[in-house]
Every structure is written in structure tokens, then in C-alpha cells.
Amino acid sequence: MSTNKIHHLNCGTMRPRGAGRFDKDLAVFPCHCLLVETNNCLVLVDAGVGVEDMDDPRRLGPMRFALNLKRDRSETALMQTRVLGYDPRDVRHIICTHLDLDHAGGLPDFPWAFVHIPEAEYKAATRPETYRAKERYRGMHFAHGPIWARHEQYAPDKWFGMDALPLGKDLEDFLLVPMPGHTPGHCAVAVKNGSGWMLHCGDAYYSSEELGADSSKNPMMKAFTHIAHMDFPLAAAQKGKIRQLMGQKDITLCSSHVPQEFERLSGRPLKV
Numbered sequence: 338m339s340t341n342k343i344h345h346l347n348c349g350t351m352r353p354r355g356a357g358r359f360d361k362d363l364a365v366f367p368c369h370c371l372l373v374e375t376n377n378c379l380v381l382v383d384a385g386v387g388v389e390d391m392d393d394p395r396r397l398g399p400m401r402f403a404l405n406l407k408r409d410r411s412e413t414a415l416m417q418t419r420v421l422g423y424d425p426r427d428v429r430h431i432i433c434t435h436l437d438l439d440h441a442g443g444l445p446d447f448p449w450a451f452v453h454i455p456e457a458e459y460k461a462a463t464r465p466e467t468y469r470a471k472e473r474y475r476g477m478h479f480a481h482g483p484i485w486a487r488h489e490q491y492a493p494d495k496w497f498g499m500d501a502l503p504l505g506k507d508l509e510d511f512l513l514v515p516m517p518g519h520t521p522g523h524c525a526v527a528v529k530n531g532s533g534w535m536l537h538c539g540d541a542y543y544s545s546e547e548l549g550a551d552s553s554k555n556p557m558m559k560a561f562t563h564i565a566h567m568d569f570p571l572a573a574a575q576k577g578k579i580r581q582l583m584g585q586k587d588i589t590l591c592s593s594h595v596p597q598e599f600e601r602l603s604g605r606p607l608k609v
């Protein structure tokens with residue numbers, strides 16, 4: 338039984354322009370990160386939007402117009418860590434589902450932390466080859482020289498029959514569970530939680546409806562995911578894996594941008 342304490346943080350509120358007229362699930366969404374207090378340190382799952390991006394959203398490039406970020410420094414992981422009474426220097430590890438701008442923007446706020454990432458995502462983000470990749474991965478989020486912990490040693494069938502990437506001695510209660518498609522190295526992050534697990538699925542899905550039996554009912558969501566995922570068929574296949582896990586009573590699922598999940602798990606309303 339783990340004694341990890343999981344805090345659910347919204348590290349960036351997005352209000353995509355006009356999207357709410359088509360789909361209420363896309364009107365306002367959080368950037369749901371986890372701050373985990375373990376026996377010996379703090380661990381962040383995703384870094385959200387950082388302080389410098391809140392001060393100057395131009396750093397986010399052209400995508401800032403579509404995302405329409407609420408500028409609020411108090412939503413950054415750095416500020417919320419302090420408000421919870423912790424010393425941000427105790428954040429020793431950041432485990433990233435992927436390195437898109439709304440997940441990696443907070444990395445410069447914790448330059449002393451190890452940043453855990455699969456090799457495939459490291460390569461995609463630090464050497465983006467297409468214009469689209471350069472829009473979503475922002476070089477200034479890595480310009481401070483993060484202490485990368487790059488992982489490529491897969492352990493087959495390690496987690497509920499799925500391949501996983503163990504993260505080393507200090508992080509035995511955490512695993513990266515590869516779910517590529519949204520980006521090349523996109524992963525879910527499994528965190529031991531009491532006798533069960535919390536699985537943060539990153540951007541593998543954007544609404545609980547997507548995980549239902551008939552996810553084709555919502556054409557707007559389908560159009561949005563066609564744009565959001567770098568490899569749509571591969572990303573769609575990952576949802577099959579998540580559906581299999583939904584029946585497991587020991588697993589609690591969450592993802593980055595589903596408002597209802599954030600509100601239920603944090604016990605707080607999303608502040609628009």
C-alpha cells in the first residue's frame with residue numbers, strides 16, 4: 338500500500354475561441370497536472386503552463402490564438418506548490434506525458450528537477466522537423482537545459498499486461514505506459530495510489546464520451562482530434578487500451594483536459 342498523496346492541479350485554463358458554440362466539452366478546459374507527495378520528495382506529472390508563458394503568451398507561438406489561455410500566474414505549478422505549503426525545490430522529478438507547449442511550459446520553473454521522458458518524445462520535441470511540430474513544441478521551454486532522464490528500456494507486460502517504462506530507484510511507484518499517436522512518444526503515467534493506481538492519460542482522450550461504445554456521435558470532437566493528434570489512427574488505437582482498463586476497479590483514470598474529471602478528482606470547480 339503506497340502512502341503517496343496526490344494533489345490535482347489545473348495548470349492552465351484554455352478557452353478556445355468559438356469552440357463552445359459547437360461542443361460544450363471544448364468551451365473551457367483545464368491542464369490537469371498531478372503533484373505527488375512521496376515519502377522522500379515531490380513529483381510532478383506534467384508541468385502545465387509556466388510563469389513566463391503566463392506573463393508573455395507570445396512565447397506560445399501561433400497556437401496561443403486558438404487556445405486562448407487565461408493569464409493567471411496563480412495557476413502555474415510553481416505557485417500552486419507554494420500555496421500548498423511545499424518548497425518548490427522539493428520537486429525533484431517531473432514525469433511528462435508528452436512535451437506539447439501546454440504540458441512542458443512549466444519546466445523552466447523547476448530547472449533543478451529531473452525531467453522523465455521516453456526517448457521518442459525527447460527526439461520529437463528537441464529536434465522538430467515540420468512547421469506543425471515547431472508550433473506545438475516550443476524551444477524556449479527547453480532552453481534552460483533541463484536535466485533530462487530519457488527512457489527506452491521497455492519492460493514487457495509490466496503493468497496490467499501492458500508494456501511500461503520503469504523510471505528508476507526513487508520512482509518505483511511510477512511508470513510510463515506508452516500510448517503514442519497524439520505525439521510520437523506520448524505516454525500515460527501510472528501512479529500508485531493507496532492499494533490501486535491513478536493513470537494520467539495525458540491527451541489520449543478529451544472527453545469521457547470518447548471512451549464510450551459509440552464515440553462517432555460527436556463530429557466536432559472528431560474534427561478536433563484529427564487536428565490535435567499527430568497520428569490519428571495510432572491515437573485512436575490507444576483508446577482501445579484505455580477502454581480495457583476502465584473495468585479495473587483498482588485503476589482511476591484521468592486525462593489532461595476533461596473539465597468534469599478535474600472537478601471530480603480535485604473537489605474544486607474549474608475557475609473560468
Ligand SMILES: [Zn+2]
Pocket residue numbers: 437439440540593594
Ligand atoms: Zn494538451
